[in-house]
Amino acid sequence: MNIDKSIFLEKARLIRRKVVETSYNSKIPHLGSCLSCVDLLVYIYWFVLKIQIEKVDDPNRDIFILSKGHGAPALFQVLAEKGFFEEKLLDTFGKSGSFFHEHPPKPGYINGVEAATGSLGHGLPMALGMALAKKIKGLSSSCFVLLSDGECNEGSIWEAAMLAASLKLDNLYAFVDYNKWQATGRSQEIMALEPLAEKWKSFGWEVDEIDGHDFNSIDNAYKKIKTQLNKPKIIICHTIKGKGISFMEDDNNWHYRVPNEQELKNALYELEN
Amino acid sequence: MRNAFASELTKLAKEREDICLLSGDIGNRMFDNFKENAPNRFINCGIAEANMMSMAAGMALSGLRPFVYTITPFTTTRCLEQIKIGLAYHNAPVVIVGTGSGLSYSELGPTHHSFEDMAILNCLPGIKVLAPCDQNELKAFMREAITLDGPIYIRIGKKGEPILNTHQQIKIGKVTELMNGNQFLILCLGPITSEAIETSNKLKEILGLKPTIVSMGSLKPLDEKFLMTQLSKGYKYWITLEEHSVIGGLGSTVADFLQKNNSPKSIKLIKLGIPDEFIHKLGNQKFVRSQYGLDSEGIFDVLEKLC
Numbered sequence: 325m326n327i328d329k330s331i332f333l334e335k336a337r338l339i340r341r342k343v344v345e346t347s348y349n350s351k352i353p354h355l356g357s358c359l360s361c362v363d364l365l366v367y368i369y370w371f372v373l374k375i376q377i378e379k380v381d382d383p384n385r386d387i388f389i390l391s392k393g394h395g396a397p398a399l400f401q402v403l404a405e406k407g408f409f410e411e412k413l414l415d416t417f418g419k420s421g422s423f424f425h426e427h428p429p430k431p432g433y434i435n436g437v438e439a440a441t442g443s444l445g446h447g448l449p450m451a452l453g454m455a456l457a458k459k460i461k462g463l464s465s466s467c468f469v470l471l472s473d474g475e476c477n478e479g480s481i482w483e484a485a486m487l488a489a490s491l492k493l494d495n496l497y498a499f500v501d502y503n504k505w506q507a508t509g510r511s512q513e514i515m516a517l518e519p520l521a522e523k524w525k526s527f528g529w530e531v532d533e534i535d536g537h538d539f540n541s542i543d544n545a546y547k548k549i550k551t552q553l554n555k556p557k558i559i560i561c562h563t564i565k566g567k568g569i570s571f572m573e574d575d576n577n578w579h580y581r582v583p584n585e586q587e588l589k590n591a592l593y594e595l596e597n
Numbered sequence: 598m599r600n601a602f603a604s605e606l607t608k609l610a611k612e613r614e615d616i617c618l619l620s621g622d623i624g625n626r627m628f629d630n631f632k633e634n635a636p637n638r639f640i641n642c643g644i645a646e647a648n649m650m651s652m653a654a655g656m657a658l659s660g661l662r663p664f665v666y667t668i669t670p671f672t673t674t675r676c677l678e679q680i681k682i683g684l685a686y687h688n689a690p691v692v693i694v695g696t697g698s699g700l701s702y703s704e705l706g707p708t709h710h711s712f713e714d715m716a717i718l719n720c721l722p723g724i725k726v727l728a729p730c731d732q733n734e735l736k737a738f739m740r741e742a743i744t745l746d747g748p749i750y751i752r753i754g755k756k757g758e759p760i761l762n763t764h765q766q767i768k769i770g771k772v773t774e775l776m777n778g779n780q781f782l783i784l785c786l787g788p789i790t791s792e793a794i795e796t797s798n799k800l801k802e803i804l805g806l807k808p809t810i811v812s813m814g815s816l817k818p819l820d821e822k823f824l825m826t827q828l829s830k831g832y833k834y835w836i837t838l839e840e841h842s843v844i845g846g847l848g849s850t851v852a853d854f855l856q857k858n859n860s861p862k863s864i865k866l867i868k869l870g871i872p873d874e875f876i877h878k879l880g881n882q883k884f885v886r887s888q889y890g891l892d893s894e895g896i897f898d899v900l901e902k903l904c
Binding site: 383430431438439440443445446449450451452453454455456457458459460461479480483484486487490491 | 617637638640642643645647648649650651652653654655656657658659660661663678679682683686687688
């Protein structure tokens, strides 16, 4: 367990550094939204997903969909670090003509990307279809989705929530990156999300609610809900927008801002120390 | 047509294990046979079309062949963005079936009318837009659809439509000439084709004329090869007939074709369809068609004036 945890911390710090550097170099926004979900992405890719990189077309692979598509800069770094493609491809990030821009494109352009997202509320229903397809085909693998709290404004999320419960899709897992902000304000003030865990529970899902930056909390919650049969599962992960860089944490300006040179230096200094 | 859809899909589901049916809580007893034969491949997705459409995309990307079925407004414009992103952008091989299209549910009012579906889906890259004139075309299109890549929209009527196309070779993107004549070229899309056939009887009787009547079957792909051959046939009038808005459907598409191909100035295009308005004075399909001159008599009146 200790070894696992050290990988988690090391990879999360590395991905955070790369995400901040890329935002600076490519002038790509959504930095706060990326930093809030880095720990979850690292946990999912290093500790959960069963995918063989040399067999990315295996029908029985686990599937991950970044339903909050604006977290793509973090996802791309994770995929590169996992070896889905050569890291140097990310040098084109944000450049004219590159496939690497603000949202994940459809499969076939960037290895490891399972669905094009960016329009919120599409990823969970698509994953539901994929999870059902696995059941129909008798496959043992699962589908994992990362949602944002703002995304839970979308009606299609709740449509999917109801159907997944009635279909008893226990191979469907969702994580909510609950950083308490959406583009223009506090998520609770814009659309009354709370009680979020109760809502999902009442929709028939197996629910846990944890600190989304703490390895042990995420790991315990995942291992616990995994055993639940006949129900889709969700972990509400309390996170901090801009996590890891003190002057970005819980400051919603970093939804759209990109760091200047001094801010980059300060951010990298904080991540190294 | 919808019964033909249900029985043909049941046959397909028996032949292939990848065929699935997603219904938006309609078709009560209609799919009993399908359910009996493939219980785990029939999914009632409830009255939640946005989810149903994205879900179908996910299933198709996982190697299945889903058919999504509900009433046309709800399986098209209600979930348009899910069609655009989930199906068209991902090139997911989903067959969307819109039932009760055009004026089929005339009495149900503008909420259940669909005169814009083809126009809107037509401009999504990669999606085929089909409107079979009868159950023979529908069944042939369904069989071919599951052999093709990418999404397909099939716009169907309700029930009791007459059989018009008895040709052996019905293919997506290929027209069928139902009647070969002269003077008028009538290009028809969907079950309203039967009105043109009826008109032709009267034309022959009263005016001694025989038009050419074509079932287009498909708006996209448009059978341009066939249309090219018609440019030099000397028809003074090309008439398009559709139970759809005159904006963006067959009429507009044929106008684009004529413009693009520098058609002879002697060809005049007349677009018969629903004008740019909502319908307030309701009645059955026959009544509303007659109100807009889209029944056999209305079409006859238009043609008579052109003689």
